[in-house]
Amino acid sequence: MSLRNRTHDPRAQAFLLLAPAxxxxxxxxxxxxxxxxxxxxxxxxxxxxxxxxVGLANYQYIFTRxxxxxxxxxxxxxxxxxxxxxxxxxxxxxALSLNQKLFGRNTFRAIFYLPVIIxxxxxxxxxxxxxxxxxxxxSEMLTSMGLQxxxxxxxxxxxxxxxxxxxxxxxxSVGFSMVLFLAGLQNVSQSLVEAARIDGAGRWAVFxxxxxxxxxxxxxxxxxxxxxxxxxxxxxxxxxxxxxxxQSTQMLALWAFTQAMQIFDFGRGAAISVVLLxxxxxxxxxxxxxxxxxxxxxx
Numbered sequence: 001m002s003l004r005n006r007t008h009d010p011r012a013q014a015f016l017l018l019a020p021a022x023x024x025x026x027x028x029x030x031x032x033x034x035x036x037x038x039x040x041x042x043x044x045x046x047x048x049x050x051x052x053x054v055g056l057a058n059y060q061y062i063f064t065r066x067x068x069x070x071x072x073x074x075x076x077x078x079x080x081x082x083x084x085x086x087x088x089x090x091x092x093x094x095a096l097s098l099n100q101k102l103f104g105r106n107t108f109r110a111i112f113y114l115p116v117i118i119x120x121x122x123x124x125x126x127x128x129x130x131x132x133x134x135x136x137x138x139s140e141m142l143t144s145m146g147l148q149x150x151x152x153x154x155x156x157x158x159x160x161x162x163x164x165x166x167x168x169x170x171x172x173s174v175g176f177s178m179v180l181f182l183a184g185l186q187n188v189s190q191s192l193v194e195a196a197r198i199d200g201a202g203r204w205a206v207f208x209x210x211x212x213x214x215x216x217x218x219x220x221x222x223x224x225x226x227x228x229x230x231x232x233x234x235x236x237x238x239x240x241x242x243x244x245x246x247q248s249t250q251m252l253a254l255w256a257f258t259q260a261m262q263i264f265d266f267g268r269g270a271a272i273s274v275v276l277l278x279x280x281x282x283x284x285x286x287x288x289x290x291x292x293x294x295x296x297x298x299x
Contacts, residue, residue: 033277040270046260058271069272072243072250075162076231079251082166083173083230088222090170091177092215096207098178099185109182113175120172124239127168131155131240155241158248165240165249172236173229177222184218185211220291224284231280252276 040058042051062069094112098105115123130137131154139151154164188211196206234253237243243250243258252272260269 036270036273039266040274042267044266045264046266047264054267058267059275062268062271062275066268068247068250068255069252071247072252072255075248075250076233076252078162079166079233080227080230083169083226084223086166086170087173087177087226088219090174091222092181094174094178095181095185096211099182109178112178115172116175116179118172120235121239123168123172124236127171128155128240131164156245158245161241161245162249165237168240169233169236177226180218180222180225181215184215188214216291220288224288227283227287228280231276231283252279 039051041053041055043054043057044051098109098112102108133139133151133153133156136154138154142148142150152160155161192210193206196210201209232253233251234257237249237251237254238257241249243254253276256269256272256276258269259272260266263269
């Protein structure tokens with residue numbers, strides 16, 4: 001087959017069109033991941049030209065002798081569970097509300113989505129001021145209502161610091177879930193909704209039997225993105241607490257950064273990153289396969 005005929009082959013055309021994107025992905029995504037995986041078996045402080053091979057020593061250390069790794073692992077699990085529950089749930093409620101014919105609904109959509117486009121470190125700075133137990137917004141509000149006993153050291157109390165950080169994360173991220181659900185609601189058949197209402201179905205019945213099944217693909221996307229985002233939580237935690245107090249808000253992604261960029265042990269930092277990647281794959285891939293199998297069974 002001549003070169004000219006090959007260029008008319010749909011598969012060849014598809015490859016040619018995808019080639020630039022694949023090259024960029026390989027350079028800026030695949031290569032760094034492979035390099036990190038190799039680095040996890042080496043000892044390197046970021047400066048020496050030599051990277052001696054140490055085998056599984058880095059993994060052995062983080063699993064058996066690192067006093068912070070399992071604390072960060074526990075916090076990451078708690079954070080992930082909260083991310084799977086609250087942002088999608090609040091986002092869905094907002095989407096259902098703002099999908100109605102309300103006055104100024106586009107303005108409200110913009111208001112709820114606005115925090116998403118703010119840099120996480122800026123969000124952290126803003127919420128750090130609001131959480132200040134002496135001069136912060138929340139303390140002033142509670143004082144004005146005569147509820148001084150409710151004032152806490154929101155970011156300094158190890159029992160509530162993680163949840164205080166999550167509230168700030170929820171405020172910033174819920175708009176993203178809302179927009180995805182709003183897009184999914186546009187695919188809900190209005191004829192089916194009207195038919196269900198004519199048959200006497202209430203709002204809950206319409207949502208359960210018509211709206212919710214139509215949103216399954218959107219729900220899958222939202223949950224997968226929530227898992228990925230939660231497992232790599234870094235910016236807002238770093239900006240609000242830096243992992244403190246007493247490592248009570250430490251995350252795996254933040255601890256990998258700390259090991260590499262502050263302790264200058266890039267091998268151990270890379271090992272934590274690889275563990276985090278494997279956890280992400282172990283959760284996301286089976287969930288996607290289960291969802292696909294479930295959709296194929298229903299069809």
